[in-house]
Amino acid sequence: MGAAISAEDFADLTAYTRMPRVGSLALSPDGTRLVAVVAELSADGKTWQGALWELDPTGRRPARRLTRGAKGESNPVFTPSGDLLFLSGRPNQEAKPGDTGVGKDKTALWLLPPVGEARELFRPAGGVDRVVVSGETGTLLLTAGAHPGGEFGHDGDLRKAREDAGVTAILHESYPVRYWDSDLGPAYPRLLTGTLDAEHPDSGRLDTADLVDLTPESATRLDDAAAISPDGRWVVHTERVEVSASYGARVRLRLVAADGSSGRVLADQDGHSFMQVAFLPDSSGVVAVRALESTADRVWRNTLVRISLTGEITELAADLVEEVEHPVVAPDGRAVYFTAAQRGHQPIFRLDLATSEVVRLTASGAYTEVIVGRDHVYALRSAWDHPPQPVRLELEGADQEPVALPAPGAVASLPGTLTEVSTVVEDGRTVRAWLVLPSNCSADNPAPLLLWVHGGPIMSWNAWSWRWNPWLMAARGYAVLLPDPALSLGYGQEFIQAGWGSWGAKPYTDLMAITDVTVRRPDVDDSRTAAMGGSFGGYMANWIATQTDRFKAIVTHASLWHLDAFTGTTDASYYWIREVGDPQHDDERVRANSPHLRVADIKTPMLVIHGDKDYRVPVGEGQRLFFDLVRHGVPAKFLYFPTENHWILTPGNTKVWYETIFAFLAEHVLGEPWQRPDLL
Template sequence: MSSSYDSLDDFLALPRLESIALAPDGTWAAGVVATLDHDETAWRRAIWRLPITTREAPMRLTRSAKGEASAAFLPNGDLLFTSSRPDAETKEEIDAAQLWVLPSSGGDARAVTALPGGVASIAASARGTECVVVAAELLPGAANLDAEGELRKARKDKKVRAILHESAPVRFWDHDLGPAEPHLLVLDGALAAESTAGAPSRPPLRDLTPRPGGALRRSSQAITPDGSTLIAGFSRIADGQPTTALVAIDVVTGHRTTLCDEPGISHGGVVISRDGTRIAYTRTPESTAEAVADSEIWAARIDGSDPIRLAGEWDRWPASLAFAPDGNALIATADDDGRGHIFRIPLDGSSPEAITRDDYAYASVNVADDGTVIALRSNWLEPPHPVRVLTDGTVTRLATPAPVPTPNARMERVETRAEDGARVAGWLLLPEQADEASPLLLWVHGGPLNSWNAWSWRWAPQLAVAQGYAVLLPDPALSTGYGLDFIQRGWGAWGEKPYTDLMAITDAVEARDDIDETRTAAMGGSFGGYMANWIAGHTDRFDAIVTHASLWAFDQFAGTTDSPTYWRTLMSTEAAQENSPHLFVDAITTPMLVIHGDKDYRVPIGEGLRLWSDLYTAHADDTGAMVHRFLYFPDENHWILTPQHAKIWYQTVFAFLAQHVLGEEATRPELLG
């Protein structure tokens, strides 16, 4: 019987449950589900009702050509979301996403904002009162919201897209920053009011963060249950060091009080207890070129007083935080030995306790009034699906509009010892049934501060398993979930410890009887692409190498990436010189497939272009021909996100591997021309 992984079309057509938000009464959750549109060129998102306490089937709540996202709730159960769908109550032509409300009592959703630049996200909504704060980008030259709309229209009419920067950074991942700046706006008035006489009833918006500059670009926010105080992170450069302070904003007066502010320290991930008396947050010193810094967990009173560090001996980094209902503990998620567990962290200073212990990673965590956790769970065999986790760790699957497809692989935990004695572990995916030993595909994760523990729609190893490969997903030095010492082993030495770790675990897996060590390939994206480049220049053991969005020449990268300050802090000039793959281009003998998107601002296209140019200069024959290939996407970014481009990506990768690993005839996807 065929599976969803035998066909790229079937795989792309799978519904994707991306996030969930628990309703105030705890009986259901709003899930954002992405599905392929009718012409198979984009994903459209809708919000579904997912039952928690009953056996009802999931029910779709929203439907529009533009889609919906960012589900949240008012205390009365009304559903909030963002969408750029047209508003039937007004003739205003605003294409940007707005805030919408769907009444819990029934009826149609209606828009509650009409910002010309749109709403970026729902920043915070109070648990106990109808107070909602939205994030929106506003032009700094406008005196008020009305003038902001007029200025936007003038720029659009005159086709002006120029941006005058006054500070760095100027880009982020896949988009230019500016000229608009992120603000936090509170909705002053009742959201539940219905329209009268055909005129939309929209609460006025008030700016809580006038003239913020770029301080809120990477901000986290939380609001007290009574809606009186918003706490937000404000970033700046202090004494040449990136700093993020936590600031309390009085929602009525706009008065600000700094709660914690230290040069070179980032405070973030802030959450507030249900009684509104305490906050918890992460405190992360700036790492240096010599040492990686810990991500600490702190708690304090709501005014920032009496701060205490929690779980000081816990060698894990929290990915998310939430208060337990009684306020005596935090519920956290963290990478942990190739999984992503849920932990309970007591506020009395005692040691964290793992709530889950299975081979999964948990995300989108919601804590119910009785302490039950509603979350999304995934691993490399199962995409995200909703589960209920009791306080004793019992996990129950919930109904979902995005059913988990039947796996075509089995997943095993593998490990070995590196040359320095460190334990190196990973996951190995193998075909369910194979008549002979499988060719091996070594797949290196990005980051580098990352772990192969959770499903990714962008990197789907089961598609490679469907092609007959065994896929090795290792966590080498620099990977998270194994402690600071494990990260420190590779800090500033990307081309040393991660490489030897990868070769050690590859050796161990190739020694298995079910692996064909004579047919192997290596691939990776971002940091994984960097490692693919390094591998290519340091060994000829693989038959093919695929490098996606990869760092190639460190002498140019620091000044072109969207985060130059972080990069220069991360790696010294000497380390960058010693660990740059471009220095070893002459040693490359393995066929390489280079892939890069032009809109990639994290690893700019110059890296891919220079890699291709260096390969050509070093290895092209007299006719200009060479065994290497370059797959270029003019309008994609660090990831290849549009459905048909993702399909082309997989088709090209698998054709390249089939040619050089399996010995098949060279082919090219039809739509590449």
């Protein structure tokens, strides 16, 4: 299973990239097997590659690796009979020599029995994107891409013709055209249902002819994952509803018979969108998250609802102040479990459906991948002092400390300590932050401070991050401040509302206030500070640069700079316009909050970082920022990644990202000579 991670590993970027990273969880129907995806550095060092590991739910046995595919594995899910389904781009071992059929290099659906070797079940021309299984019947619900206007499985000739002709063009006739780091089209997701061994018991493979296409007219992305009822009869999926040309779309739910015989709208409400659907165990309805959509004056709001198959909507836990996410229904139907950000944590909550009582199950940490079994709750728990780790909890009981299950990637020691700081700001709100301190800092040896601003903007520094990892900084002697300013999740609606539509106001003053408190500590050096952030955090880094010269350096990643230009080029323009307004008709908020209008006030050296494939904050923002800094004589560098997106996701580029930041901070914060990274 490998040695535990130690403090020394954070001082070595190569060792850091080799740390195992635990992801998706799946629990067998009888509760005796727990499977996780563990990503590790590939043999060539150019990617992180997932493999399936079996964990012992009792915590007695060590984890054991199940798969070793050359292209990795993902999306584990058990069938009612105990077989394990997963997705992988590994080659089919049963393929004939010289087989060059369509889909040969795409992600396929595989099955691993309790005893024996894995076998390929289905490899369509566009690959398989997702698989879920009905808990009682084993009916499969697949998501797979296909070109519009034709039957699923019959677009192979078109795909090949485009490839042979060198055509990559996409013709769009509706918005959006991109999503995060992906171009939309020319293929769009279809929802397909089928059963194993229905027509071909000998081969054990799925055939396209055996599948039912539930969305044959699909010509857009699915806004969220679809769900299938335990009895295998029904599928619920999201569907976009165009409200108007100026507003864009909202999202409703559609109920479709799994055999394709019927379909109708299940839930549709003006001013709301629905997402994160989970079926009740008796298949009589679903629970879902209903989002009240944002306006210029009001932030969005998540609530938990139950929806019967007849379409009756009942709000659950109406008095809950937390923003509900990822509901999971208990197997006996008595309770709904969900997560929600809360004051720098992301606990699991239990809602009793009979009494409406809500109990917080976990005392600390951030939980994801929640699975509710018949006897226990399983999840991944992370915190700033530990990466995601599989844990077990009791079904009931407040503020539990979970039982950690043996798995790769456990941390034995860190190069510093974790504490909290807080302050009360002018309007009476309490602003808090995590503070990472290096091991060697003291009043006699105060540490230079890095202010890190989170992205979102509506999120929280409440969980371990592989992308922005403060322990790499602590290993090099820096303290790292991780604050939750106005707009952050976990402190109530008023806290978010305090920064809504005015990013440069209270979010900025909150950051300065918590920094002021922190630099008054004797173990922090207030003369050596820098500010850093990505996405919204990058915007705030830019804004900070226009407002103060208190920091020695600023690092801005994937950042918003020219808000007018950003409005029409981001992949989510409608969402953005609802908050800040349409600059063609109402530019007051854009002008009040756009850093580019204040570039002449910047004096602090800046490192600008951007990926070319970033569609959320397009690379033009970084290019314009760098040019504006250069022409105003601000010391600046531009670290550009032609193949990365909003995040830096490959090991080699991750190392260069950190190396460049280390060198930039060393020059401007520590006063050392500039040292260009070797590979740059």
